[in-house]
Amino acid sequence: MWNIYDISYGAGLALTSPLWLCHGRMRRKVLAALRQRMGDVPARADADAKPAVLIHAVSLGELNAARALIRRLGELRPDVRIIVSTTTDTGFARASELFGGGGDNAPAIVRYPLDFSKPISRLLDRMRPSLVVLVELELWPNFMLHCQRRRIPVMVVNGRLTERSFRRYRLLGPLARRMFGRLHAACVQDQTCAARFAALGVPPERLRVTGTMKFDTAAVERRVDGDADLADQVGLRPAAILGREHGEPLWVCGSTGPGEETLVLQQYRRLLVAHPRLRLAIVPRKPERFDEVESAIRAQGFEVVRRSKPRFTAAPAGSAAAPVILGDTMGELRKFYSLADVIFVGRSLVDLGQQQHGSDMIEAAALGKPVVVGPWTGNFADAMAAFRAADAIVEVSSADDLGTQVSRLLSDHALAEELGRRAVQVVTRCKGATERHLNEILTALDGTARM
Incomplete structure (x- = not known):
């Protein structure tokens, strides 16, 4: 028997149906799961x-x-x-x-x-x-x-x-x-x-x-199974595996949202002046944005290597033309984090609306990495309170501030290691x-x- 909720939903569905029926991509998604x-x-x-x-x-x-x-x-x-x-x-x-x-x-x-x-x-x-x-x-x-x-x-x-x-x-x-x-x-x-x-x-x-429960799902470890294979397949020589003398520093930007990638890429160009061997990997939050992010990378003048289509490039590692890695697969974010020297956790630099304020910084912290977030982290207020209390995370207020703090962490290895150590302590204590x-x-x- 129909009730008032059914009638209300039915009216709403009838009013909005022209929108999703006329939008091919939305129509396919709706009908596939219907x-x-x-x-x-x-x-x-x-x-x-x-x-x-x-x-x-x-x-x-x-x-x-x-x-x-x-x-x-x-x-x-x-x-x-x-x-x-x-x-x-x-x-x-x-x-x-x-x-x-x-x-x-x-x-x-x-x-x-x-x-x-x-x-x-x-x-x-x-x-x-x-x-x-x-x-x-x-x-x-x-x-x-x-x-x-x-x-x-x-x-x-x-x-x-x-x-x-x-x-x-x-x-x-x-x-x-x-x-x-x-x-x-x-x-x-x-x-x-x-x-x-x-x-x-x-x-x-x-x-x-x-x-x-998010603290319980984060495994406290230094390396993640499969991270070395991932690095080989996308042409990375990460210092996290090979050491600072022989490897390249890697900045990983995970769970990024709309508008953030362009800001990150602009800061990456700036960082290459002081850190010419620095590599960048971007892992967007939503799969439907992978193509959009590839276009953003190319629009900023960088070549791109997609994780799903690994290839090596002739561009010398460390040059301004070194390709940006686009993590366009599901379930490999922790592998990227494992290879990083510095991590930025996305959906926090740009105000995307309160429902999207922040992404999970706990799994990055559990790997003992220095973690940087923007000012919009409301969805993880409890975790942020724990990290702040232990001085175990870096918060930035703008894109320029992000670039400055990433540069500082790349230069000050003792500070980066201390931040990672404190972060692991917070994760362990909160389980x-x-x-x-x-x-x-x-x-x-x-x-x-x-x-």
Whole structure:
């Protein structure tokens, strides 16, 4: 039966359909995932005698944060079926990479349903989850309503609410309070998030401050498997492997966003004056921007080598014509970071809107590298607070400041090494949130068994 949410969504879909139907690329993306988002799930996700837990991670970042939690839950509770749902294409691809080939006990991977009654009912009827776990936060009114009707508890882990998201939810008034009030538990990253969840209707007794799981997913190590092969294949001779005397210093700019690459390239040209052997690798955050970033590199007068199409160039290493490396593959950012002398973590130099303020600097810090970020890091406020307190990260206010600080770190090896050492200490000290979240899930599962 249709409800007010279905009618509202239907009207919105009808009004916006000309936009995505006329946009070929968007149309293909929407239609490709539509069948799965209408509640069609693979047979292995179908209900059986085992209780099921549906763990929803919207996209790549949430999935990476939850991967250790998902594996630990599978180890501790082999009697439970785990189903992982995602919304985005990159999240679905990453879930398939992480869990797609693990045998009979591996998690099933599905698309999160559109928030219409029929897709939600179809998905819940087929999977019959005993518990739904939302990573960070993804509340939809219809989904919450149908879970409540089926008496399926819904909990949040690694919960986070930015100031902007908080303001938007508050605009929903009673609707937001109904959704948040239906949560079985909310395990959040810090006290600020706890206050926001409470203001939106989560009763205090259902709130837990459990920290961020992102620290747990970051492996503390100096080298990453496969980094030397990557360097060979794209024509790098990194000092991180060959030593400063024989190798080239490498500046890696990871998870960059629109507008940042051009600023980075301008600073790279400036840095080549003082550091003529310096090489640059850029790894954009979103795959759909790879071609755009290649064009930006060429527009600044540099040759480019794409990771997906490695080739060697006749240009002498260290000259102004040395090619910029474009990391255009998925899952290799840590390899690039492992080869770096200095790392800039992107989506932080340009204001891209609060939903995109900052990228994960924790995995770079865990490798013991000096890390530089811009002024826009609001999505990682808790991690930034920890790094700031230990003086373990460099924050810059502008592109020129970025170039100055990178030059300083390339010149002052003792400072760079000390920053890396402090960063590793912060990551090590902040680990443990995954086990705390896992205990909350196990408690909730035990509660469902008694229902």
